[in-house]
Amino acid sequence: MHAIAGETLTMSDDITEKVLDVIAASKRMPREQVTATSTFEELGMDSLSGLNLIFDIESAFDVSVPDEVLERVKSVPQLIENLKLLLAQKAAPPGLPQ
Amino acid sequence: MGVICALGNDLASMWPACRDGHPGIAAITSLDTTNIRYKNGAEVRGFDPAQHFQPTQADFLDRFAQFALVAAREALASSGLTFSPGEGARTAVVTGSCVGGQSTQDAGFVSIYQQKTNRAHPLTIPRCMANAGASHIAMELGISGPVYTISTACSSANHAMGQAFWMVRSGLVDAAITGGSEAPFSFGFLKAWEAMRIVAPDTCRPFSKDRQGLIMGEGAGMLVLESMEAAQARGANILGEIVGFGMSSDAGHITSPTVEGPASAMRSALADGGLAPEDIGYINAHGTGTAGNDRMETAAIRSVFAQHADKLAVSSTKSMHGHALGAAGALEAVATVMALRDQLVPPTINFRVPDPECDLDIVANQGRPAVIGGALSNSFAFGGLNAVLAFRKI
Numbered sequence: 001m002h003a004i005a006g007e008t009l010t011m012s013d014d015i016t017e018k019v020l021d022v023i024a025a026s027k028r029m030p031r032e033q034v035t036a037t038s039t040f041e042e043l044g045m046d047s048l049s050g051l052n053l054i055f056d057i058e059s060a061f062d063v064s065v066p067d068e069v070l071e072r073v074k075s076v077p078q079l080i081e082n083l084k085l086l087l088a089q090k091a092a093p094p095g096l097p098q
Numbered sequence: 099m100g101v102i103c104a105l106g107n108d109l110a111s112m113w114p115a116c117r118d119g120h121p122g123i124a125a126i127t128s129l130d131t132t133n134i135r136y137k138n139g140a141e142v143r144g145f146d147p148a149q150h151f152q153p154t155q156a157d158f159l160d161r162f163a164q165f166a167l168v169a170a171r172e173a174l175a176s177s178g179l180t181f182s183p184g185e186g187a188r189t190a191v192v193t194g195s196c197v198g199g200q201s202t203q204d205a206g207f208v209s210i211y212q213q214k215t216n217r218a219h220p221l222t223i224p225r226c227m228a229n230a231g232a233s234h235i236a237m238e239l240g241i242s243g244p245v246y247t248i249s250t251a252c253s254s255a256n257h258a259m260g261q262a263f264w265m266v267r268s269g270l271v272d273a274a275i276t277g278g279s280e281a282p283f284s285f286g287f288l289k290a291w292e293a294m295r296i297v298a299p300d301t302c303r304p305f306s307k308d309r310q311g312l313i314m315g316e317g318a319g320m321l322v323l324e325s326m327e328a329a330q331a332r333g334a335n336i337l338g339e340i341v342g343f344g345m346s347s348d349a350g351h352i353t354s355p356t357v358e359g360p361a362s363a364m365r366s367a368l369a370d371g372g373l374a375p376e377d378i379g380y381i382n383a384h385g386t387g388t389a390g391n392d393r394m395e396t397a398a399i400r401s402v403f404a405q406h407a408d409k410l411a412v413s414s415t416k417s418m419h420g421h422a423l424g425a426a427g428a429l430e431a432v433a434t435v436m437a438l439r440d441q442l443v444p445p446t447i448n449f450r451v452p453d454p455e456c457d458l459d460i461v462a463n464q465g466r467p468a469v470i471g472g473a474l475s476n477s478f479a480f481g482g483l484n485a486v487l488a489f490r491k492i
Contacts (some may be wrong), residue, residue: 005313046388051295067135067295 015087018060020054021081026056039075057083099337100172100277102165102433103419104140108172111119113436115418117465119445122418123301123313127276128283133154140315140420141283158224159234160199161281165318165425166231167238170275174239177322178334179273180336186193187242190271191232191322192262193247194254197287197401198228202286228424229277231318243271252384253345254278255427256477256485259321260343263487266323277428277456279318281490287351288314294353296388304385304414304446305392305460314467315420317320319428321435341472341490342371343479348482355391355478360398363484365476367401371488375403376490378410379470380443381432382458384478385414386421391478393455411468413461418447427477431487434475438491443468 016036024031027043032041040050054065057079063086065073075081099111104122106112115122125131126139132472146327147156147164157166170191181189190205202225209215223374224230229247240243244265248257255278262276282288289295291314329336347358384395392414400407415433422429433444442465473489 007110046351046354048124049349051293057294 015084016080019076019083020055022060023053023076024054026053034076036076036080041074061087063087088090099319099321099432099435100174101170101317101319101429102142102168102379103319103422104142104315106421107139107142107145107168109176109432112432115413116433116444117436117440117442117449118166118193119257119465120418121301121447122315123420129285129288135286135292136299138298138301138313139283140313140418142317142423147238149377150450154199157282158221160202160225160230161280161316162195162199162318163225163230164319164384165281165316166193166232166279168237168278169318169320173275173277173320173322175399176295176335178332179199179322179324179405179424181240183240186239186270187243189243190262190265190276191235191241191245192258192265192274192276193229193232193235193257194258194282194424194427195231195247195249196251196254197282199226200282200287202226204317216364221410235275239275249424250483251479251481252421252423252487253483254427255319255475256433256466256475257345257483259340259427259431259487260345260485262323263340263343266325273322273324274319275322276316277318277320277431278425278482279428280327280423280425281316282314282423283316295310300386301448302351302387302417303448303450304383304387305396305453305456305458306418306449307451308385309389309392311388311401312416312421315416315422316423316425317419317429318425319432320430321428329443336492338438339490339492340487342367342369342373342452343486343487344368344488345485346486352482355394355481356482357394357397357401359482360395360476360484361401363486364398364402364474364476367486367488371490373472373488374407375486377472378406378474379401380434380437380438380473381410382410382430382473382475383412383414384476385417387414387448392453396456396458400492405491407458410459411466411470412458413444413446415444416451418444426489427485430475430477434473436487438470438473438489441467441470443470482486
């Protein structure tokens with residue numbers, strides 16, 4: 001368990017950086033203007049650009065973001081948190097022996 | 099009038115089902131939904147093209163054009179109008195379609211990209227083009243006047259019927275066959291709607307607080323329009339009267355609606371018809387069942403009608419026949435004409451929880467007798483394009 005936690009932590013930093021890269025590319029804004037604490041509103045996102053971002057995140061991380069998860073995500077930290085959960089589920093699907 | 103949709107394949111079956119709140123929404127059967135997040139739609143059922151078309155004609159017709167022809171034939175037959183050779187020059191056909199021959203296009207792409215045939219069927223273009231329905235109606239009925247198709251997403255049919263109405267009113271033509279048709283159930287197109295994340299996982303619940311989105315529908319509605327004087331003079335069976343048309347553009351966002359755009363279109367329709375807000379007793383709402391539309395439409399209705407908004411009946415028949423995109427306004431025009439004729443407001447079915455942001459009299463779950471002198475039918479499209487028709491009891 002400890003080893004897995006350590007790996008997750010390292011992976012998490014990479015995830016954060018990659019998410020910020022994807023946001024900058026998706027929103028066509030300078031990378032330095034995207035921070036890990038921004039809300040979508042602060043980034044000037046509306047519902048359609050939010051959908052575009054999630055589509056780009058799905059492509060970049062090879063995950064599928066369910067509608068009910070999308071409804072919870074209104075900021076970069078929420079996006080990162082939920083993405084990590086999805087990636088963890090993907091790595092170890094629920095119900096399989098840990 | 100002629101109609102074909104999930105509630106019935108002609109007016110005699112569609113209107114009683116609509117009036118009585120029958121559900122047209124069910125599991126999609128025309129294609130495999132395993133890899134689509136939503137499973138339900140409002141499909142036309144029991145439609146056998148062979149009963150309507152010779153194989154030589156059917157070869158040229160995508161499903162959306164088949165619907166257009168079937169509804170136009172019914173409309174013309176019920177109007178009693180006939181065209182002698184040469185008379186068709188004073189008649190128009192104006193149809194609405196959002197996406198034209200989707201299933202033909204989808205099959206062509208499957209052939210090229212998936213099956214690697216590297217060849218497309220030669221009838222792909224004539225079947226796909228959005229004006230195919232209008233052209234086949236003109237060809238079959240000998241109508242040689244203005245014939246064209248309007249594509250403004252979910253407002254297509256209302257824009258089409260509004261233009262046809264204005265052409266008849268201005269005397270540009272003596273008669274018009276007008277409405278909309280759509281057949282959007284193709285895998286690629288349903289996936290594109292999935293990506294918008296506004297299709298409900300279960301059903302369409304307009305104005306209900308627990309609404310989760312729209313449900314795709316299909317079909318066609320067609321109306322035969324002529325001046326009241328001409329219709330009376332030949333002793334026609336007159337079903338209803340269109341008195342006004344209004345349109346506007348939000349000039350805002352490509353998918354998010356405004357309040358002012360729809361409100362402006364409703365005001366224009368009232369003004370065009372010489373109607374006061376108090377003349378309206380029923381609004382057939384755009385009422386898609388999405389969070390955004392129903393909230394904004396409520397605000398727009400309140401903005402136009404002020405205190406009279408609380409005396410109006412408002413319902414969304416999309417809860418029954420689904421959202422038929424470019425045919426939506428035509429199905430709803432049929433419902434609105436029949437509501438005025440029978441003095442009965444069709445319900446908004448699937449309604450469960452009142453929403454303070456949609457606090458209109460939305461005629462939940464059961465149709466209701468009402469004294470209605472005038473009615474509006476709203477269509478508001480992606481792209482911010484709004485088109486509203488005003489009707490009056492005859």
